[in-house]
Structures are given as structure tokens and as C-alpha cells.
Amino acid sequence: MLLRQRRTRAPLDENSLDDAECDGGAQIADGGPTPEEILCESERRTAVRQGIAKLRESLRVVVLHRELQGMSSAGTGRRLGSTVSAVARISRAEISEEAS
Numbered sequence: 379m380l381l382r383q384r385r386t387r388a389p390l391d392e393n394s395l396d397d398a399e400c401d402g403g404a405q406i407a408d409g410g411p412t413p414e415e416i417l418c419e420s421e422r423r424t425a426v427r428q429g430i431a432k433l434r435e436s437l438r439v440v441v442l443h444r445e446l447q448g449m450s451s452a453g454t455g456r457r458l459g460s461t462v463s464a465v466a467r468i469s470r471a472e473i474s475e476e477a478s
Contacts, residue, residue, distance in 0.1 A: 436468055440458075440469060444465075451466055
């Protein structure tokens with residue numbers, strides 16, 4: 379009766395991974411975005427830019443300060459020389475304009 383011999387497997391180490399890549403073996407994902415994710419992000423950014431460009435200027439300025447730069451209503455009001463309530467009204471107008 380013949381017994382099969384077990385195959386010995388070499389342990390994985392950094393050198394064996396480098397050799398596998400050179401030999402056309404499997405590659406390890408780098409964890410970065412896939413080409414599809416890059417395309418989706420690019421399309422999303424384009425859509426956001428186009429949407430912001432369609433807003434009237436008073437809305438556009440508030441959106442840029444509040445939403446994209448993360449400023450508060452008070453900070454936006456100070457920057458624009460306006461009151462917090464005026465910024466809030468503009469923000470509400472922006473929301474109602476989006477809904478229509």
C-alpha cells in the first residue's frame with residue numbers, strides 16, 4: 379500500500395508576496411477606491427456643482443458657507459454681514475426650493 383506524502387507549504391512572508399506579484403500571481407488589494415467608486419464620486423461632485431450653480435446667488439453663498447465649509451448660521455451671518463435669522467430664512471428658502 380502506497381501512502382501519499384503531504385505537501386509542505388511555505389509560510390507566507392513579505393518576500394513570498396513580492397515574488398508572487400513579479401510572477402503575475404494574485405495581487406493584494408490596496409484598500410483604495412475602485413475605479414467605479416472614483417467615477418461615482420466624480421459624477422456626484424459634478425452634480426453638486428451644477429446644482430449649486432443653478433441657485434440664486436443669496437442661496438448659493440449660504441450653501442457654500444454652511445454646507446460645504448461647515449460654518450454655523452451665526453458664523454455665516456457674520457461673514458456675510460447679516461443676521462442669524464436672515465441666514466436661517468435663506469436656508470429655509472433653500473430647502474423649500476429643493477422640494478419644488
